[in-house]
Amino acid sequence: MATRVLPLDLQFQGHADSIACYLLPHHHGAALVECGAGATLPALTAALAAHGYALTDITHVFLTHIHLDHAGAAGFMARQGAQVFVHPVGAPHLLNPEKLIASATRIYGDRMQTLWGDFLSVPQEKLMILQDAEQVDVGDFRLTAFHTPGHAEHHIAYQLDDLCFTGDVGGVRISSYSYLRLPFVPPELNLEKWRATIERLQTLNICRVAPTHFGIFDDADWHFSAILRALDAVNAWLESAMLADPPVEELRAQFLAWMEVQADEMALPADVRQAYLLANPLGMSADGMYRYWKKFRENR
Ligand SMILES: [Zn+2]
Structure with a gap:
């Protein structure tokens, strides 16, 4: 029987469809893929309770990054x-x-606590390290961890049967639209590695994808090829935008305008646009692209 995978909505900032985690019940508790932030623990607790679980029933937390x-x-x-x-x-x-907390605080300033809450350390004896292609058996199912750089160097995508938990390297896709965006956050964004990651995932017999932002989609082929097209589009856009060597503020403004055009073309309603912005702040993506360009591309 296929493993049950239950998406939980962590109601980030009180909004639906922005940050998910995934509940995988087994005989003596349940595993989670992702666990959200300190600030979303009340929503996680409530979502677990709705499925009959307490926080202490969670035996495994598989983090994508x-x-x-x-x-x-x-x-x-x-x-x-x-x-x-x-x-x-x-x-x-x-x-x-x-x-990690110090660098996030540089970005979020005094909104840090409201947005994210406490980030406690993980005690050594609870921390498990996964090598590339390593498998973990949980109850009667098995997850395989693939190292998948591009969004971040330390990113993992997990395969469970024909389903892949794609974290952020699988893009951000809200609601039922055939549309996605890629979260290009600093400091480790790498478009070439991202492409190689997606090409590898395409070889794994995956039919369904479950990005953390947001939900399970059963058109993995479309999804992965849309990511490759988005990588190409962004690469071309960035090459042209950086010709004039704009300051980062200007790149941000241009990127926001481009994403608005896409949202208009897709006729995205206001709540879906809002979910995209919460899950994937565009200013940060522009900063990530700018840094990537300066580091890897400018003097190539
Ligand atoms: Zn991320």
Whole structure:
């Protein structure tokens, strides 16, 4: 029988369809893929309760990466008893999150606590490191972890049967539209690695994708090829936008305008646009592209 996968809406900032995590029940509790941030723990607790689970029933938390919206609550979950699984490069930041918190605080300033809440460290004995293609058996199902750089160096996508939990490297796709956006956050964005990651995922017999933002889609072929098209489109856009060597503020404004045009073309309603902006702030994407360009492309 196919493993049950239940999407939970973490109601980020009181809005639906922005940040998900996925509940995978087994015989003696349940596993989670992602756990959201400290600030979304009340919503996580309520969503688990609606399915008959307490926080202490969670045995495993599989993180795609350590950005706050995916992993902020991992330390708390570990203290409730869960084992936390992460990429080797992400692990030190969960043991000692001070640097991660400091760099996020530089970005979010005094909104840090309201947006994300507390980021507790994960105790060493609860932290499990996953190598590329490593498999983990949970109850009667098995997850395979693939190292999938592009959005972040330490990113993992998990395969469960024909379903792939794509974290952020699988893009942001809200609601039932055939439309997605790619979260180009600094400092590790790499368009070439992102492309290679998607080409690898395309070889894995995946029929369904479950991005953290947001939900399960059963058209993996369309989804992956749309990501490759988006990577090409952004690459062309960036090459042309950077010809004039604009300051980052101007790149931000141009990128916002381009995304507005796309949203208009897709006739996205206001609530869906809002969910996109909450899940994937566009200013940050522009900063990520700018940094990537300066680091890898400018003097090539
Ligand atoms: Zn991320």
